[in-house]
Amino acid sequence: MTGPALHQTFEAVVLPHLDAGYSLARWLTRGRGDAEDVVQEALVRALTYFPGFRGGNARGWFLQIVRNAAYASLSLNRGVPEPVAPDEETLPDPGDDPEAALIRRRGRADLARLIASLEVELRETLILREFEELSYKEIAQVTGAPIGTVMSRLWRARRSLAVAIRREEMDA
Amino acid sequence: MIKRECALALLVQADIDGELDAGRAADLIRHRADCPDCQAAYADLMMLRDRLRDGDLRERAPDSLRHFLARQSAAMAPPVKPRRWYPQASFVIGPALAACIAFALFRPAAPDPLALVVDAHVRALQPGHLQDVVSTDRHTVKPWFEGKLDFAPPVKDLAAQQFPLTGGRLDVLDGRAVAAMVYQRGTHPINLLAWPAGKDGDHDPVTQDAKGFTTIHWVQNGMILWAVSDLERSQLEEFVRLWRIN
Numbered sequence: 487m488t489g490p491a492l493h494q495t496f497e498a499v500v501l502p503h504l505d506a507g508y509s510l511a512r513w514l515t516r517g518r519g520d521a522e523d524v525v526q527e528a529l530v531r532a533l534t535y536f537p538g539f540r541g542g543n544a545r546g547w548f549l550q551i552v553r554n555a556a557y558a559s560l561s562l563n564r565g566v567p568e569p570v571a572p573d574e575e576t577l578p579d580p581g582d583d584p585e586a587a588l589i590r591r592r593g594r595a596d597l598a599r600l601i602a603s604l605e606v607e608l609r610e611t612l613i614l615r616e617f618e619e620l621s622y623k624e625i626a627q628v629t630g631a632p633i634g635t636v637m638s639r640l641w642r643a644r645r646s647l648a649v650a651i652r653r654e655e656m657d658a
Numbered sequence: 659m660i661k662r663e664c665a666l667a668l669l670v671q672a673d674i675d676g677e678l679d680a681g682r683a684a685d686l687i688r689h690r691a692d693c694p695d696c697q698a699a700y701a702d703l704m705m706l707r708d709r710l711r712d713g714d715l716r717e718r719a720p721d722s723l724r725h726f727l728a729r730q731s732a733a734m735a736p737p738v739k740p741r742r743w744y745p746q747a748s749f750v751i752g753p754a755l756a757a758c759i760a761f762a763l764f765r766p767a768a769p770d771p772l773a774l775v776v777d778a779h780v781r782a783l784q785p786g787h788l789q790d791v792v793s794t795d796r797h798t799v800k801p802w803f804e805g806k807l808d809f810a811p812p813v814k815d816l817a818a819q820q821f822p823l824t825g826g827r828l829d830v831l832d833g834r835a836v837a838a839m840v841y842q843r844g845t846h847p848i849n850l851l852a853w854p855a856g857k858d859g860d861h862d863p864v865t866q867d868a869k870g871f872t873t874i875h876w877v878q879n880g881m882i883l884w885a886v887s888d889l890e891r892s893q894l895e896e897f898v899r900l901w902r903i904n
Contacts, residue, residue, distance in 0.1 A: 497731035504727060508719035518720070525723050533730055538780070538869030547870060594713045601715070615675065616710045622677055623890070630867070632892040637668050644671070648702040651709065 496536050500529070503545045506618050507552040513613045514556040514606065528555040543624065550628045553610065600650050607631075608643035615640055664695040674703050771875070771884070774831045776868045779849045779886040782827070782838065790827040799826045803837055811837030811852045812881060819900045821848070841897065848887040848897060855882045863898050865891060874898045 507528060511521040528551045539547060601609060607629075614620045614628060625636045664670075666689060672678050673686050690696045793799050800813040806828055815823045821841045829838045834853060841848040855877045863876040872894045875884040885901075887894050 497727055500727060501724075504719045504723060505716070508723060509716045512717050522720060522723060525719065526726055529723075529727055529730055535869060538776070540780070540783075540870065593709070594715065597709055597713045598715055616707070617716050622672075622675065626890055630891060632890070637672065640675075641668055641671055644703060644706055648706050651706070652702075 496533055499536075499539070499544045500532060500548055503548045506545060507548055509617060510549055510552050510610070510613060511556050513601070513609060514553070515559065520559065524556045524559050525552060527559070528552040531555060543627075545618070546620065546624045546627050549614070549618065549620075553628055596654065597647075597651075600647055604643055604646065608639050608646070611636055611639040612643040612647075664693050664699070666693070666696055667699045670696050670699045671703060674700070674707065771831075772866055772868055772873060775851055775873060775875070775884045775886055776871055778829050778831060778836075778838070778851060779871060780869075782829070782840075782849055783847070790825070793825055794822055796823055799823060799839065802826060803828075807835055807837055809837075809854050811839065812879070813839060814901060814904050816841065816897070816900055816904060819904075821897050821900065843887075843889055843893060843897065846887055846889045848885055848889065848894065850901070851884045851886070852881050855880050858882065863895070863902075865895060867891075876902070878902060 504525070508521060508525050511524040511528070512518070515521045515524055528548070531554075532548060532551050535551065601612065604612065610629060611625060611631075614625045615622075620628065622633050622636050625631075625640075626633045629636070631639070666686065669678065669682070669686055670690065673683050678686065686696075690700060790802075793802075794815070794817065796813045796815045800810075803811050803813070803826060811826075813823070813826070817823065821843055823839060824842045824847075825840045827838045827840070829836050829851065831851070831853070836851050836853040839850045839852070841850060858877055860877045860879070863874045865872065865874045867873070871886055871888055872891045873884060873886045874894055875882070876898070877883070885894060885898055887897075889897070
């Protein structure tokens with residue numbers, strides 16, 4: 487395959503996973519601008535690697551490239567990322583009264599802040615499992631860590647979130 | 659989850675993540691009935707799962723990225739910087755000099771062994787290309803190479819270590835005949851390519867990823883060795899470790 491056919495297929499393979507890639511980049515970098523740069527760089531790399539892509543798990547393949555691009559970018563680890571803000575435009579459930587909607591939104595913002603404060607290895611593992619619903623094996627592929635490490639990172643991430651949530655609930 | 663941790667807590671987590679088969683999941687439910695620590699861990703993990711799912715903390719990619727992808731796809735070729743640079747430069751410096759530079763730029767570069775080895779692996783994955791001699795016995799595979807190569811490749815069987823040898827074939831890398839030994843782990847083939855190192859000294863294994871495969875290369879007893887597979891990195895490293903000490 488060469489020329490337009492190749493590139494048409496490239497778009498067909500990558501487009502379904504663009505949101506997942508951006509979401510991951512968003513949690514690994516400091517803000518929207520950085521995340522967009524990282525995904526752009528990942529798209530350039532993905533196009534270069536695409537002739538070697540053998541089909542199969544496109545999501546894992548693309549997320550791995552995004553993740554590596556994020557690690558390559560200088561923005562990573564220069565501090566805690568600005569947490570992904572829960573969408574203010576989200577329409578409240580029909581049954582929700584405004585007060586309940588406010589509480590829910592605040593809960594989301596707190597959760598986002600807690601996730602953002604996790605160490606990057608724990609954060610990326612949690613994001614890939616909880617938001618992208620990757621299997622342990624796929625997470626191992628994307629992050630280059632053995633499955634045992636994936637399991638213990640996931641455990642540590644969840645434990646520290648659960649502890650923080652319980653503590654905040656007690657304070658409230 | 660918070661106070662104390664049972665040794666099986668990671669299994670509780672794996673169960674919630676859908677990573678256990680039915681038998682182990684059933685065992686774990688029986689264990690949980692008697693283990694307060696695992697009950698607490700389960701409750702916390704479920705609480706967290708609900709919060710995270712409820713939170714809807716994913717963010718949609720901006721349209722600018724969709725447009726970027728579309729533009730990239732519409733372009734005939736990926737943006738390769740040297741090519742864009744080269745025609746402009748030729749206007750400035752004159753055709754003769756440009757021709758010299760072009761010769762220097764586009765002269766075939768020394769082939770990258772990593773790319774060659776990965777290509778050989780991809781080639782071998784085509785139906786019927788994996789092995790020329792099919793045998794799980796190294797005493798069949800080793801003599802098969804004799805007379806076909808100008809060196810004797812180190813053929814080892816690791817069946818006892820769960821990496822059975824399944825056969826061998828000849829391959830050609832950058833014009834040189836090399837021995838390819840094929841091992842298997844589960845459904846994953848491992849290609850082990852070997853050729854003489856010449857004057858290069860022994861060196862320890864180096865792991866590199868390329869095009870979705872893991873490769874490990876090292877030099878041992880005057881042989882350059884490259885292992886390539888789609889196995890997980892840790893498993894291929896285990897294979898190389900066992901191969902080296904056998």
